[in-house]
Amino acid sequence: TLTVASFAQERTVTGTVTASEDGLPIPGASVKVKEAPSVGTTTSADGKFSLKVPANGRTLLISYLGYNTQEVAISGSSVNASLVLDSKTLDQVVITAGGVTIKRREQGNQATTIRAQELTQAKAFNVASALTGKVAGLQVNAVSSGVNPNVRLVLRGNRSLLGNNQALVVVDNVIVPNNILGNLNPEDIENVEVLNGAGAASLYGSDASNGALIITTKTGKRGVTAITVGQTVNFEEVSFLPQLQSEFGSGTGNDDVPTYTAYENQQYGPRFDGSMRVIGKPLVDGSIQTVPYSPSSQGKDAFWENGLSSQTDFSIQSGDDKGSYYLSSQYFDQVGTLKNDDYNRFTLRLNGRRDLGNGVEFTFNTNYIQNRYDLTTATSAVFDNVLQSPAQIPLTTYQDWRNDKFANPNGYYNEYYQNPYFSIDNNRQQTRNDYLTGNVQVKWYPIKPLSFLFRVSLNTQNYSNKGWTNQFTYSAYRKALTSNFNNIQGSVNDGSGYSTQINPEFQAQYIEKITKDLSLNVILGASARSNTGKGVNVSAGSLVQPDLFNISNTVVNPGAGESNSTVRQMGVYADA
Incomplete structure (x- = not known):
């Protein structure tokens, strides 16, 4: 007796989704198997997709907001689709x-x-x-x-x-x-x-x-009064890190027998065996740190913190047959995955419109935004310092570098790279941004098809920032022990400035439906725009006193710079 068994297998289908009107790729389009709705994916930024299709899958359903859903037969391993705009959207x-x-x-x-x-x-x-x-x-x-x-x-x-x-x-x-x-x-x-x-x-x-x-x-809805309060909390964590080996500890050399080096950043030493081993070199008081020679649960993978963001929203809107109003406020606070990095934002918005009678409409929009940053300026150096830490090093125990003698730069085990927690605290920048944006406009309809609009808009930003690297002087003992470190002289910089844009505009529009299938829409306008800006910055190095971040705290001449700009544009336009 001869028995033949066949097994259906899934196959991989790839393709590209584009827009029919211009042939360009559509990112985020939904691609699903019609016969298995739970099987699907979305297109990438370049409109491409790859999908494992079960044996019974014969048709793909491809959709995107504003476009007609398209069914495409799976005739091979490659399927392309060109989506057409939905007529309702038009x-x-x-x-x-x-x-x-x-x-x-x-x-x-x-x-x-x-x-x-x-x-x-x-x-x-x-x-x-x-x-x-x-x-x-x-x-x-x-x-x-x-x-x-x-x-x-x-x-x-x-x-x-x-x-x-x-x-x-x-x-x-x-x-x-x-x-x-x-x-x-x-x-x-x-x-x-x-x-x-x-x-x-x-x-x-x-x-x-x-x-x-x-x-x-938003400007509110006529005849509707509503109050909205919301609270959103998000947690963030590092999605992936470089995959590094965790079987061998500190050491270097090309010999057949790996040699342990207590102060080394590279991991070419002996295989981990769980024994107690010293790290670093003896301190000035003769003490030396000892850790288990095995991957530490407090190592570099535990260095990154969980980020947290909190957003509080409030809005109120109201309106009647003559107009509407919208008032909103938001406070947002975010703590990053890097220790001590913080950002917060406050926004306030007031929009409204009013029918003044006799064919005159008045509209206004105002928005105030302020944000504050407190960040380290040594992010890339910190990341490098973390990667240069062997797996047995309990990295997260070195946070208190001011009081822990083994975390302080004078006692840190690594002969070649700084304690990343010291790099975070010793290099900081604080930034302030304030934005004010708004416009007022009056629109007049002398007759029903014709309207005249006059609008003035304002956009201004005011900013300041202060950054520093704190001074640090290594002990004579540390410098005698190794020549890899030099004293950190310290530096400070201050900057501030503003930019302002004012834009008055006039516009006339005539709209009339001539027949069922023919309409006339003519627009004439003129606009003037004025942009002014100024920035000032000063900096100084070689600080005299640590922890005093003032431009005068230096033994060298400070540096300074200033920029000023004025740009004006005028234009007329027409469309029919």
Whole structure:
């Protein structure tokens, strides 16, 4: 008897999802197996996906917000899809550049709208984080680490090797610096309109040649009074660390028999055996530290702390048949995964609109933001110091370097690298940022199809920062013991400045529906923009007295610098 058995196997299917209107990749699109709904994935930043499909899987369901869901037959190991915009989306009324309200199908450029629910459903603590993966072709890349990192916003790829590739950010018709996205309260946002094409530049000039993000905040709803209070707490931990061996301890050398070196940072010594071994060199009082020769539970993997963020939100809105108002406040506090790193933010917003009668509407938006940073300036050095710690070293026991003789730089075991806790405390920077953004506008309808708008907007930032490296003098005994360390002379720097933008604007718009299928929409406008800024910084090295971070505390001449700028732009625009 001959028996033949066959076993169905799953296979891997890969592909790319793009937008039909421009052929560019769509990140965050959902890809599921129709016959097995629990099996699915999402596309990466470049629109690609890889999915293990069960034997009974024959069709992929591919969907993305604002696009029609597409069914694609699995005919091989590669499946590509091109999604088409939903017709209902084309009939949506959107607020685009200059605060103009039109139907999406009437736009002359590609645009994507992100609603409030999409931004807040994951409880992101700032708008920059909330936008990640929400818009096809929008890259939100962190350019710094730690608490509240800065981000770069790039739409549809880089256009220049040396120039600015970032998208322009406009909040309530006010052009703002991109770093304000890390400080906006997501709960205040009504929607975000992402303009990908050259239409953005037609109003905002060359600043918007890389596209624009038009952010509209809430103004309350007529006939609705509501009070909202919220509290959100998030915990954070390091997702992964370099995988290092944990079988051998301190030592160097290329000989066949590994040699133990008590003060060595490299791990080429003998295999761990659990015995007690000394680390470092004897201190001036003759004492020396002894630890078990085995991987320590207090080692470098335990160095990183659990981050914690707490966000408290409050808002009240009210309205009647003549207008509406919206008041909100938020306090956000974040403690990072690196010891003593802290960031906090306070925001206050007041928006409103009022019908003054006789075809006149008055609208205002104001937003105040303040944030404070207290960070170490030696993050990369700290990370290196941690990695240069052999597995048997109880690293987290060296936090109190001021009082623990084995944690102090004069007694630390490592002959080549500093105690990372000392590096954290000895190199600090405190930063203060205050932002004020707002605008007032009056819109008049002399006749129903025609409107005239006059608007004045303001955006100003005031900042200051102070950084220092504290002085430290090694003992004569430590320097005689090793030549690897030099006294830390210490330094201090102070900086402050401001930037202010004022932008008056006039706009006339005529909208009339001529026939069922034909309408007329003409816009004429003029805008003037004035930007002024100033920055001052001073610095000094070779501090005389430790722990005194004052520019006059030096034996050398301080350095200083100042920058001043004034830029004015004027423009006219028309669209029909």
